[in-house]
Amino acid sequence: MSKTEKALTISDLGEFGLIDHLTKDFTITDKKLIKGIGDDAAVFETGDICTLVTTDLLVEGIHFNLIYTPLKHLGYKAVVVNLSDLYAMNATPKYITVSIAVSRKFSVPALEQLYEGIKIACDRFGVELAGGDTTSSLSGLFINITAIGEAKKEDIVFRSGAKKNDLVCVSGDLGGSYCGLQLLEREKEVFIGDPAIQPKLDGFEYIVERQLKPEPRRDIIQKLKEAGIKPTSMIDISDGLSSEMLHLCKNSGCGCMIFEDKIPVHPQTEAASVMFGIDPSIAAMNGGEDYELLFTVPLDKKDIIEKLNDISIIGYIHEDKNTKLFVPRNGAELELKAQGWNPMKG
C-alpha cells in the first residue's frame, strides 16, 4: 500500500467485504470440510451424516435495544436466527452453545429471563444447549450463539446450486420486521420524551412480533420435503431480499429477474409503510430480519410449488450473471442492488 493511499476503514469494506478480506489467506485443505466461509453454515463430513455449524453475535446497541426488547424475546431470537441459518441449508438443528458477556447492570433475574427465552426456543425446535461461556463486559450485553446441526450430504442445499430458468421463491411475507422496528423506535422516542405515555402498537402486533420474535421456517423445509422438492439453492433472509438474492446469484454464477408485484407483503407492513412514508417494496427488498427462506426450484416444479401455502414465486434465474434485474410494477427494468442493513456502518 502506498503511503499516500488512504488506509481502508471497516465501513469501506462492510461486513461481507471485511470477512472476505480478513479470511482471504485461509485456504481450505481439509477435504472433509465441504463448505467453509460463504454460506449460511459450515459443513463437514462426520461419517454418514454431515455436521453443520453457524454462529451469530448480537450486540446491545447495535442489534437490539433493551428499551423495547424483552430479554425473554431476545433469548428466543438469538437462538432462532441461528436455527434459521441451519434450515436454510436444509439441515436439522441439534445443539447450541451460548456465550454471553454482561455488564454489572444486569441482575440474575434479568439473565434468567434471557435463558427462559433460549430454553423456549430449544424446546420448540428440539435443540439441546450443549455448552457456552459466561463472562463480564465493561458495558452492555453480548450474546454469541453457535448452532450445530446435521444432514445427509445429499440433502444439503447450498447457495450455489441455482440454475437457468429456476423459479425464485420466498416463504411468508417480507418487510414486516423492518416496519416493526421503525414502530418500536418511534415509540421509544415518545417514551423518552414522556415515560408516562403508553406505546401505541394496536393493529401492528404482527409486525412488532416479526421484529421481536421471528420464527425460523422449519415448516417450509418440512413442506418442501413432503412435496418431494429439494431446492437447488437456498438462503435465509436476514439482511433483506436484495442482498440475499445477490448472494445466491454470486454463489451460483447466475443472474435473476425479480418482480415487484410478486413480492409478498403483509397488510400491516403496507399500513406501517404508508404511515412512515416508505415504499412497502423498499421495506421488503432492503429491510432485513424477516428470517424467511429465499430459494430456487427447477421450473418443472411450478405446479407443485403453486399448491403450497405460504410460498410465493417472485421471479426466475437468468443464465447471464450480469443480468440481475428488479422489475417494478410499471414494467421498467432496474438493476438489483443491495441496500440491506450493514452492521459495520452502525
Place this chain on the structure above:
Amino acid sequence: MSKTEKALTISDLGEFGLIDHLTKDFTITDKKLIKGIGDDAAVFETGDICTLVTTDLLVEGIHFNLIYTPLKHLGYKAVVVNLSDLYAMNATPKYITVSIAVSRKFSVPALEQLYEGIKIACDRFGVELAGGDTTSSLSGLFINITAIGEAKKEDIVFRSGAKKNDLVCVSGDLGGSYCGLQLLEREKEVFIGDPAIQPKLDGFEYIVERQLKPEPRRDIIQKLKEAGIKPTSMIDISDGLSSEMLHLCKNSGCGCMIFEDKIPVHPQTEAASVMFGIDPSIAAMNGGEDYELLFTVPLDKKDIIEKLNDISIIGYIHEDKNTKLFVPRNGAELELKAQGWNPMKG
C-alpha cells in the same frame, strides 16, 4: 423469593455458579449428546467418531488489555485457549468459527494483525477456519471462538473418571502466566506515567510469553498416547490449579492430596514472585491462564509417567470426596480452596 431477601447478584454466583444457575432447567434428552455443559467441551456422537465443541468469549478490558497485548498474539491466544479445551478432552481440533465485534477505533490493518495470529494458530495446529460473524460494538473488541474437534468415543477423557489412588499430574510449569501479567501491568503503569520509558522485561521473556502467547499442550496428548497411557480424567488449567483440581474432584466424586513441593514452577516465575512479594506457590495454585494439562493416571503407570519429560506428579486422588488437601512444605494439611480468577467479579 421473599421480598426481604436480597436479589442474587451475578458476582454472588461467580462464573460457574451463574452457568449452573441459568442452565439448571436445560435437561439433556438427546442420547447422542454424550456430554453437555460441565466439561472442557461438549461431546456428541456423529457416526463412528464423536464431535466435540467448545467456545470461549474474550472481552477487551476484562480478558485482555490492548496497551500491552499485540493483536497478532491476541488472535493466536484466542484460538489456542479453545484448542487447549479440546486437547483436555484428548480430542483432535479440526475447525473453528470466529465471531468478532469491533468498535470504530479499529482499523482494517489492526484486524488483519488479529487474523494473522488466528491463521498462525490454525496452521500450527492443523485447524480450519470454517465460519464466523463480524459486526460492530459500541466500545471495545469482543472475540468469540468456537472450536470443533473429533475423537473416537473410547479415547475421550472427561473430568469425571478419576479413581482412588490415581496419580495427579500436570504438564509444564505453573504460575508463569500470572506473573507475566503482573509484570505487564506494572510496565503499563510506568508507561502511563511516562510514555518515553521503555518497558523492562529483560530476563522475564518466558513468563511474558506465557501470558501473551500460551501454547496448548498437543505434545503432551501425543506423548501420553505414544506411552500407551489414557488419563482417567483431564482438564486444562485456565483458572489456576486449585480451581481445576476441585473441578476434577467434584466431577469424579473424589478428594485429593496435592503437595506444594511437587508443583513445577519456572525460575522466572520464582524470581518475579519474589520481586512482587507473592508466594510462587500461590501464583501456581491460583494464577490461571497457564493452559497446562491437569490429569490423573492409574497408580500402576507411575514408572512410565516418571520417564516422560515435562510431566510432574503432584499428588494423588483420595477416595473421600470431602478430603481435598493441599500439603505445604512444612507438612501441614490445608483445605484446598479455589481462589482462581473470577471474570464475573471484574
